[in-house]
Amino acid sequence: MEIKKIGIAGAGIMGSSMGQIFALYGYDVVIYDLFEKALPTAKARISQALDAMLAKKEITAEQKEQTMGRLAFTADMGGFRDCDFLVECVVEDMNVKHDFFKKLSGIMREDAIIATNTSGLSITKIAEAVKNPERFAGMHWFNPPHIIPLIEVIKGDRTADTTADIIYDISLKIGKKPIKVNKDVPGFIANRIQLAVMRECVHMLENGIGTAEDIDKCMKYALGFRYACIGPFEVVDFGGLDTFYHVADYLWEDLSDAKKPYGLFKELVDGKNLGVKTGKGFYDYSGDKAKKALDRRDRLFLTLKEAKLEN
Numbered sequence: 001m002e003i004k005k006i007g008i009a010g011a012g013i014m015g016s017s018m019g020q021i022f023a024l025y026g027y028d029v030v031i032y033d034l035f036e037k038a039l040p041t042a043k044a045r046i047s048q049a050l051d052a053m054l055a056k057k058e059i060t061a062e063q064k065e066q067t068m069g070r071l072a073f074t075a076d077m078g079g080f081r082d083c084d085f086l087v088e089c090v091v092e093d094m095n096v097k098h099d100f101f102k103k104l105s106g107i108m109r110e111d112a113i114i115a116t117n118t119s120g121l122s123i124t125k126i127a128e129a130v131k132n133p134e135r136f137a138g139m140h141w142f143n144p145p146h147i148i149p150l151i152e153v154i155k156g157d158r159t160a161d162t163t164a165d166i167i168y169d170i171s172l173k174i175g176k177k178p179i180k181v182n183k184d185v186p187g188f189i190a191n192r193i194q195l196a197v198m199r200e201c202v203h204m205l206e207n208g209i210g211t212a213e214d215i216d217k218c219m220k221y222a223l224g225f226r227y228a229c230i231g232p233f234e235v236v237d238f239g240g241l242d243t244f245y246h247v248a249d250y251l252w253e254d255l256s257d258a259k260k261p262y263g264l265f266k267e268l269v270d271g272k273n274l275g276v277k278t279g280k281g282f283y284d285y286s287g288d289k290a291k292k293a294l295d296r297r298d299r300l301f302l303t304l305k306e307a308k309l310e311n
């Protein structure tokens with residue numbers, strides 16, 4: 001099936017950035033939000049992001065104009081009527097997502113492909129509110145979507161193989177690096193890895209084995225440095241399975257197997273210290289430190305992207 005027109009539901013951080021990418025790659029895009037006031041914010045966010053690309057000569061002024069021309073913004077779900085594909089990016093709440101998909105049923109074509117960008121809700125459960133759930137799957141992007149290459153394509157219990165293939169192919173067409181998640185498990189693949197790493201990091205911090213700075217340095221200057229180029233299975237293949245097997249044999253039993261977040265992590269969250277957005281998390285982001293940290297993050301991410309390590 002040929003996809004020409006794409007609907008994005010939810011004009012927030014993820015939805016606006018996805019709209020930008022699809023439009024940049026030549027698709028007509030309708031961005032919908034329940035709240036009309038979200039639409040000018042999304043439009044301005046996309047325009048600014050394209051200006052930044054223009055300043056770096058990644059696109060021309062003409063390309064910016066064409067991209068903006070392919071985008072429509074609406075608070076009317078009727079805008080999805082002639083879309084071939086839709087990505088839902090509304091808030092991470094099962095009831096809100098169910099309400100949205102129930103309303104969508106009477107509007108969208110029954111053969112259109114539908115995806116959800118849920119971070120971790122069950123695809124199978126969300127699909128209960130989708131008419132023809134075989135054309136529905138997860139399409140999990142990573143923030144910031146215009147920089148991070150990975151997209152997880154997740155099959156729910158009723159997702160047809162062709163649906164997963166279509167979403168996989170469109171991800172390739174917009175320059176992403178998709179992977180297929182064959183089972184609808186909590187956390188899909190990326191968050192299972194990320195949260196396993198986090199559990200051990202929190203455990204080491206809690207037990208005074210290293211400071212947050214030094215644990216982060218360990219990731220940035222050894223493990224993450226390596227993982228930016230080769231994955232964990234390749235690391236083991238290069239290092240020798242026998243060596244890693246022996247280490248796993250004595251080390252796995254010593255690693256954290258905590259079943260719930262606890263200690264300092266829980267205390268920070270209970271105290272509403274939520275990171276950059278509140279000015280304090282594991283680090284201090286008061287004053288202009290948050291902006292500096294975000295600028296540094298995006299500059300380093302872009303350096304990595306320009307190094308084309310994903311190839």
Ligand SMILES: NC(=O)c1ccc[n+]([C@@H]2O[C@H](COP(=O)([O-])OP(=O)(O)OC[C@H]3O[C@@H](n4cnc5c(N)ncnc54)[C@H](O)[C@@H]3O)[C@@H](O)[C@H]2O)c1
Nearest residue numbers: 010011012013014015033034038089090091092118119143
């Ligand atoms: N932010 C991230 O890092 C990230 C990463 C991957 C996936 N996600 C997922 O993407 C989805 C959106 O996240 P976000 O960070 O863009 O959130 P966000 O809060 O920035 O945007 C959500 C948007 O949805 C709109 N909305 C709320 N209810 C709606 C409804 N019923 N119909 C239409 N629009 C509605 C809101 O007005 C808002 O503009 C969530 O499922 C989230 O878990 C987020």
